[in-house]
Amino acid sequence: MRSTRAFWFLAGAALALVLAACGGQTGSLGASSSSLQAANAPLTGAIYTTLGDGSLVNGNVYDAKEDVYLNGGPPPNAPCTAAGLPDGEYYFQVTDPSGSTLLTTDPIDHRRVRVQGGVFVAYTGALYGGTRQVGAGKCPGAISVQLFPYADTPNPGGEYKVWVTRVADYAPESGVHGFLPAKSKTDNFKVRMRGEEPADVVIWGYKWYDANTNGIWDPGEPAIPGWRVEKEPPTPSEVTYTSASGQYSFLVPKNSGSYTLTEVPPPPGWWPAGRWLNTTPTSGTVTVGTADVHGPDFGNVCLGAGGGRTLGFWSNRNGQNTMNGLGMNTVLAELRNLHLVGANGNPFDPTSYSEFRSWLLGANATNMAYMLSAQMAAMYLNVRAGFVEGSALVYAPGTQSANAAGFAQVSALLAEADAELALHPTAFAGDPWRTYQEALKNALDWANNNQTFVQPGPEACPFDSPY
Known part of the structure; x- marks a missing residue:
């Protein structure tokens, strides 16, 4: 029976999430x-x-x-x-x-x-x-x-x-x-x-960097200036850009009815083509009467590097040296305490680096549990080696750990993947849980490829405005 030592390592890695809001250092110039x-x-x-x-x-x-x-x-x-x-x-x-x-x-x-x-x-x-x-x-x-x-x-x-x-x-x-x-x-x-006509009214709202991905503009989270927002009607839409305070606005006639406000990301667009993802709906509707009206607010994060190393890293000499530095026998014992499986769903309990390397290189998705095991092992080692923070947020849609916007902490994903592998060591075509395992595999794969970590602030993804 496998011990829970690795599980508690994962749980211990789930530190309180601290993402730095945008700020700068003050300086003294002449x-x-x-x-x-x-x-x-x-x-x-x-x-x-x-x-x-x-x-x-x-x-x-x-x-x-x-x-x-x-x-x-x-x-x-x-x-x-x-x-x-x-x-x-x-x-x-x-x-x-x-x-x-x-x-x-x-x-x-x-x-x-x-x-x-x-x-x-x-x-x-x-x-x-x-x-x-x-x-x-x-x-x-x-x-x-x-x-x-x-x-x-x-x-x-x-x-x-x-x-x-x-x-x-x-x-x-x-x-x-x-x-x-x-x-x-x-x-x-x-x-x-x-003029002679009644005064117009304002539709207004905010654009901000949602560092904790909860869909709420929390204290310390910075505004995003220069972001494109469109209003319909008319067609084609009217366009504006957010100010230094993150506000957008449109002047419209009183009692002019319903309008749809939509945020537009800078080129090349939303992830995976671009680096930005929304944490709130990208459009919303308001009805204009005789008073100014607060339109939808838009929260976003940008995705990027967070220290992930791929299966290729852990199957080459760099990965081997890293595992040696951690204590190869200790790390292999920890991997044996996870619910890793091979192509046929049987438990995989590595006793040597060469055995582990061959298993990584042979991973495929015929049995989705095998590929999920390989990605989970790589991320476990990333956290174990200090390359990735267990508290880091990554994009993980379709997983149980993900919040409403689709983001989860790395440590929660690891624990979730290990529990799923213990429950379903095989996930072949037609198995009802295969899609869920694929979502877990994708989330870990993207993070291992260093693509989907939530960055601390919008300065990590600069863009030109207007665009």
């Missing part, structure tokens, strides 16, 4: 715009719009152009200790969403702000004759700056784009009215249409 270090530093942090009191508005949609203030520093949903903007002097401008039309036409030096400690601390445009109002910032000692004056956008959806670039990077004859996109931060906002 405040002078003439500093070469500051000029060459990457443009960390974020810019975003608020009301003058520093508060966010739903969907980045404002009642009037005068209400919009520019904030800068750590992202709006990140703590003040997160990375802000590099210190120095900055210019800002307002354009239409495409950047083709410059809407702020006053002198560039009227649109100037100083960053210190990663946040806006002074409206230095006033030194050159600018007259913008100063409001509250997010963090202690921070300010915000009114964007007005600027002209009405030609965009029919009432959308604008604000840009910020370091004074040292301003190039009057290049870029977007002197702002080089690669050296600028941008954020979009909207202003409600006004």
Whole structure:
């Protein structure tokens, strides 16, 4: 009778899940715009719009152009200790969403702000004759700056784009009215249409990185800016992109009925073609009456490496050396305590590395339990050697360990696979449990191939926006 030592090793590997939310390290760069270090530093942090009191508005949609203030520093949903903007002097401008039309036409030096400690601390445009109002910032000692004056956008959806670039990077004859996109931060906002017709209303929602894959935006989970969201009607759909705070918004007429909102992943799309997976439905419907309405929120994770080693690794010299380092006899004894099986469903109890290697190399899915055994053994060794954390989340649809979004901890998958092999050592074509065993095998196979580990934050899967 097999002992439960290996099972308890698997259970002990199921540590409390800790996935780091996106954040950065604060840094101290010279405040002078003439500093070469500051000029060459990457443009960390974020810019975003608020009301003058520093508060966010739903969907980045404002009642009037005068209400919009520019904030800068750590992202709006990140703590003040997160990375802000590099210190120095900055210019800002307002354009239409495409950047083709410059809407702020006053002198560039009227649109100037100083960053210190990663946040806006002074409206230095006033030194050159600018007259913008100063409001509250997010963090202690921070300010915000009114964007007005600027002209009405030609965009029919009432959308604008604000840009910020370091004074040292301003190039009057290049870029977007002197702002080089690669050296600028941008954020979009909207202003409600006004006129004889009744005011429009807003459909708005959020896009966030669901690090624990539970479908809920928990504290510390970062927003995802630049994500495409589409609205129908009309056909073809209206398109927008999420702001620095992860918000999307659409302006629509009052009492205009039902709309469907759909998120669109960046190319090449959802896994397996791409690296992103949704943890919430990718579309939802709202009905518009006379008030602003909260549309669907969209949670996602990106998938990637987590230390997995394949069957090929464990059947070559690298795997053999690793097992030797762990104590070959000890590891083989642990493998014998698992419910591994061979092609005919008989127990496989390896007593030597050569025997184990031959068994791995011969694994096939004629008896799905054999292939599941091989993938389980490889993942067991990955955890045992410290290549993979037992608490890591991987994509595992169709397994009993998986949550509603299809993700499970590695240690839970191993325990589940071992229990299933004890129950069904054969799974040939036509066996009702074969599909379930294949789901377990696939989950372990993908992870052993280092493809489907949930990454700690969206920075692991960067993308260009708009797309």
